[in-house]
Amino acid sequence: MKTSADIVIIGGGISGCSIAYNLAKKGVKNIIVLEKSYICSGSTGRCGAGVRMQWGTDMNCKIAKKSIEFYEHANEILEYDRDVDFKQSGYLLIADTDKEIEQFKKNIKIQHKYGIPSRMLNLDEAREIVPYLNTSILKGAAYCEKDGFLNPFHTTDAFYKAAKKLGVEFNTFTEVTNIIVKSDKVVGVVTNNGNIATNCVVNATNGWSKEISEMVGIDIPVYSERHQILATEPVEPMQGPMVMSFGLNLYVQQSPEGSFIMGRGDSNEPRDLRMTSSWEFIEEMAKTIDLILPPISKLRVVRQWAGLYNMTPDKQPIYEKSKDVEGFYMAVGFSGHGFMFGPITGIVMSEMILDEEPTIDVSMLNLNRFKTGNLLLEPSVV
Amino acid sequence: MDENTIICRCSDVTLKEVRNLISEGYITFEEIKRITRIGMGPCQGKTCGQLVMREIALATGKNIKDVKFQTNRPPVVGVKLGLIAEEGRKDED
Numbered sequence: 001m002k003t004s005a006d007i008v009i010i011g012g013g014i015s016g017c018s019i020a021y022n023l024a025k026k027g028v029k030n031i032i033v034l035e036k037s038y039i040c041s042g043s044t045g046r047c048g049a050g051v052r053m054q055w056g057t058d059m060n061c062k063i064a065k066k067s068i069e070f071y072e073h074a075n076e077i078l079e080y081d082r083d084v085d086f087k088q089s090g091y092l093l094i095a096d097t098d099k100e101i102e103q104f105k106k107n108i109k110i111q112h113k114y115g116i117p118s119r120m121l122n123l124d125e126a127r128e129i130v131p132y133l134n135t136s137i138l139k140g141a142a143y144c145e146k147d148g149f150l151n152p153f154h155t156t157d158a159f160y161k162a163a164k165k166l167g168v169e170f171n172t173f174t175e176v177t178n179i180i181v182k183s184d185k186v187v188g189v190v191t192n193n194g195n196i197a198t199n200c201v202v203n204a205t206n207g208w209s210k211e212i213s214e215m216v217g218i219d220i221p222v223y224s225e226r227h228q229i230l231a232t233e234p235v236e237p238m239q240g241p242m243v244m245s246f247g248l249n250l251y252v253q254q255s256p257e258g259s260f261i262m263g264r265g266d267s268n269e270p271r272d273l274r275m276t277s278s279w280e281f282i283e284e285m286a287k288t289i290d291l292i293l294p295p296i297s298k299l300r301v302v303r304q305w306a307g308l309y310n311m312t313p314d315k316q317p318i319y320e321k322s323k324d325v326e327g328f329y330m331a332v333g334f335s336g337h338g339f340m341f342g343p344i345t346g347i348v349m350s351e352m353i354l355d356e357e358p359t360i361d362v363s364m365l366n367l368n369r370f371k372t373g374n375l376l377l378e379p380s381v382v
Numbered sequence: 383m384d385e386n387t388i389i390c391r392c393s394d395v396t397l398k399e400v401r402n403l404i405s406e407g408y409i410t411f412e413e414i415k416r417i418t419r420i421g422m423g424p425c426q427g428k429t430c431g432q433l434v435m436r437e438i439a440l441a442t443g444k445n446i447k448d449v450k451f452q453t454n455r456p457p458v459v460g461v462k463l464g465l466i467a468e469e470g471r472k473d474e475d
């Protein structure tokens with residue numbers, strides 16, 4: 001491991017790898033990524049890997065649209081020797097209340113401002129897309145055929161390999177235990193494998209972001225919440241789009257390998273860093289699936305697992321250049337949608353660090369918004 | 383063993399693919415799993431697990447006892463979602 005670096009990025013998930021790649025592509029030479037376990041061991045390697053443009057705030061629509069445009073060409077741009085497996089098979093958002101229908105209509109207006117091809121569907125139209133959907137309990141749906149999902153492991157691997165080719169040093173199984181600050185300036189990081197002198201540190205640790213920011217004395221209003229997910233045995237292709245409901249609390253998609261992947265949130269979850277599985281989750285999930293997509297309940301569950309959502313009060317990320325500690329940056333608090341934002345996270349953070357004109361103005365996603373109360377509340381999250 | 387032998391029957395992964403990944407530097411079971419889906423199928427690595435760990439041990443010079451297997455995920459055997467739902471609803475009554 002080198003003992004000094006121009007930039008140290010903490011976290012080897014989609015965010016850290018994408019930030020490293022974008023900085024290296026812009027010519028920064030001496031970049032080190034530190035990962036306490038292996039690449040993709042955090043939430044990125046545990047996520048549902050869905051990407052959608054159907055959001056309810058201008059900012060999320062803009063970031064998601066640009067990210068999807070990137071993912072459409074990710075294999076070529078990153079010169080990847082495998083395939084990130086981007087499938088644009090759509091997202092069908094179902095609503096079971098009139099209030100939700102109204103929200104969808106409002107969201108679609110915002111989405112259309114940015115050219116996102118989403119539309120409202122009635123129940124017959126929804127059944128044309130997913131024939132076995134139990135529409136008896138539903139009021140309507142929204143649909144965007146350009147939403148979809150990728151293989152999260154290959155996508156992260158693609159950024160990782162591209163960054164490595166450009167000279168980024170990745171140190172896995174290397175845990176940052178402290179960050180050294182002198183006169184309000186970052187001067188180095190301490191790891192279990194030795195120290196690195198640096199004037200620039202990027203916190204891209206998602207679930208652990210609060211702990212890392214505390215190392216430089218900054219308290220950020222985020223918390224981590226366990227989210228669970230399961231996979232069934234693989235079967236013949238039978239469902240095109242991701243089916244998602246905010247009200248009924250589920251998302252379910254069929255992966256290219258044939259297994260159904262499904263998850264849901266639970267607001268009663270303890271706010272700690274546990275990543276264990278529970279019976280309550282699998283039971284509630286099974287009941288919901290049985291009600292909404294009955295044929296899927298004939299499938300066997302083969303695996304369930306958990307990961308962390310790093311939540312902010314308005315459920316939008318924090319992209320921050322610290323005003324209190326010079327040389328400390330944060331790309332955290334993705335509130336469960338950091339995988340799909342990965343490409344843009346890399347672009348906007350590299351621009352912020354290099355003082356360049358931003359591709360998307362994300363200055364509203366600064367830390368100060370929580371102090372001023374200038375929140376940008378995102379209504380559409382599970 | 384012929385390098386084209388499939389060592390993970392759930393996800394159709396050959397010995398050659400595993401060896402290539404190890405030589406590229408993916409030297410833990412979890413890393414190899416994430417790229418190839420080895421161990422993610424219905425058998426959860428019961429068949430391929432030992433074979434992959436042996437390859438890692440051979441390549442890294444470690445004792446196979448020191449090579450870490452993947453995290454075991456519940457459920458231990460495949461259970462139908464409908465059955466879980468049915469049992470779950472009983473608890474509600």
Ligand SMILES: Cc1cc2nc3c(=O)[nH]c(=O)nc-3n(C[C@H](O)[C@H](O)[C@H](O)COP(=O)(O)OP(=O)(O)OC[C@H]3O[C@@H](n4cnc5c(N)ncnc54)[C@H](O)[C@@H]3O)c2cc1C
Nearest residue numbers: 011013014015036042043044047048050176206307338340
């Ligand atoms: C069940 C579930 C489903 C999800 N579904 C989706 C979805 O469909 N679409 C979507 O866009 N998002 C989804 N998400 C959210 C998404 O997974 C995250 O927002 C995203 O992966 C965050 O990426 P990251 O690189 O910032 O963090 P991570 O991938 O979590 O990486 C952070 C890394 O930092 C490392 N680290 C932590 N502390 C230290 C330290 N002290 N030293 C060194 N390294 C350290 C960790 O080991 C970890 O690898 C889901 C999340 C979960 C849990």
